[in-house]
Amino acid sequence: MLTFFMNRPRGETAAQRAVLSIYVPRSALEMPTIKKKEATSEEVEMPWNVIVHNDPINLMSYVTMVFQRVFGYPRERAEKHMLEVHHNGRSILWSGVRERAELYVQQLHGYLLLATIEKVG
């Protein structure tokens, strides 16, 4: 384990001397322990989809702007997804690992879009 602490000799203020030291316990250097993280079943399963659903209130221009901001899509791609939501009732905006999908959905909810994540398949 690495521990970071500010080393300040007695009598000196932080402004006078602020030194960042790295304290490394010997035992940690000699016997590094690497914990293996077991992949959960969800992580090895199929990815998750981020889906945006149609609602009659959110403006088309607003939805396009949100897609551009959240996913970094160019305007044309954002508009394509917006129209898919408008005409088909839903659009898959992104697919991938669950953690990131959840983050996207959280951002979309922050913009008040109706968004969900669903397992692929």
Add this chain to the structure above:
Amino acid sequence: MEICRQNEALEIRELDPFLAELLRQIPESAQPKDSPAAQERLFSPPTMPEEKVLCAEWKLYVVPELRRLFQSATETVRQDLQQLRCTDKPFANCTLRIPMAHADAWLNALNQARLAIAETYQFSDHELCDHYRSPLGSRRDLSLFQVNFYGFLQEFILREMEEGER
């Protein structure tokens, strides 16, 4: 009413008392405490109800964050709306200046208000497209007008934001 960009702000001039009052109602409309339907829409679940763990975690960790975000946007709007306190001439037209730095907060608060009102009144698609309906018929008609008026403001803010990015 006249709306235009003035340097780093949007100015709504010649705002008549009726429209000014509708604007004053944004914060209250955005956070209706007595409408479970509106609350349900603003804090909708992130997935199917079968995903119980995910839904529970969402309620515990994400919903409070969203609530803070929405309240912060509404508070910014509330502060900007202080300009509409026309105490000396209560029925005179007034001007509202929205700094472009507050544009995101306004978009968010207007969206909250529109979604909450629409959810409370369950407007049909036909009603939402009826832009010529008088707001004077009933409380429902007034609320529909409110949704459309707020939508118009959103469109304008979005257009100006886009112009600014070019």
